[in-house]
Amino acid sequence: MPELPDVEIFTRYFNKTSLSQTITSVEVFRTRILRCSSFKALRERLDGSRFVSAERYGKYLFARIGKDGYLVFHFGMTGSLCYFRGKEIPRSTRFMIDFVHDARLAFVDPRVFGKVDFTESVQDYVKEKRLGPDAMNVGLATFKSIIQASGRPIKAELMDQKRIAGIGNIYSDEILFQSGVAPTDRSNKLDDGQLADIYRNMKKVLKAAIAKHADPDALPKKYYLLPHRGKEEECPRGCGHIKRIKVSGRTAYYCPACQK
DNA sequence: TTTCATGTTCAGCA
């Protein structure tokens, strides 16, 4: 799941459920997901403190701890959050925060590719990870100059977090489908009109996905590729069948007829 | 049983 729209939903969920409650303890069930060096230090930061807000950058969620620093979540391939009360801990919980009044926030991640980290500053963290501008905030001129600077396939470029942050395999397919651009097209060969189309559709697709609670299958089947992705079905535009290829190591779905 | 998967990172190579 976790591309920009999913993480946006998690962030809203976090803000709705997990702010302003005193943290009573922190548990790690799989140390592999901890990226920061010291769990002890992290626990000391969290214990007795509260979250005051959460924000998203790319595929990362930053939860502000009191006045001091952020707990950072990256959801890997299968990460999610689950706020609940009581003793029944969700299956595949890897990290958990206990609040007062029996409330808990579980970081659930079957495949354990997710990460939990700590940082003093979102800006520094973004810099350290060398993330590009967030896909929902980047301006057209910046977007164009980033994409034009590379000769890689446009799909690889869109998915590269160091160029534009937030887009993954699923949504890059949809953005390119909406734009009528083949995933293998070289970034620096795209003309201004195509770049503007991709930019506009990037915003449109991400916004639509967020509105649908980051459920790709909930997007209208008539206009979107994603509900048909994974099955070699007819293109929703009726111009042929959807094809599956590899682009820079990832499976790409596209319609050869309408994505030139 | 085998294959594949929404992500990241790194080694090896041209």
Added chain:
DNA sequence: GTGCTGAACATGAA
């Protein structure tokens, strides 16, 4: 430095 490929990570679904 660029950019590609494949592997590794760990688990579950088809």
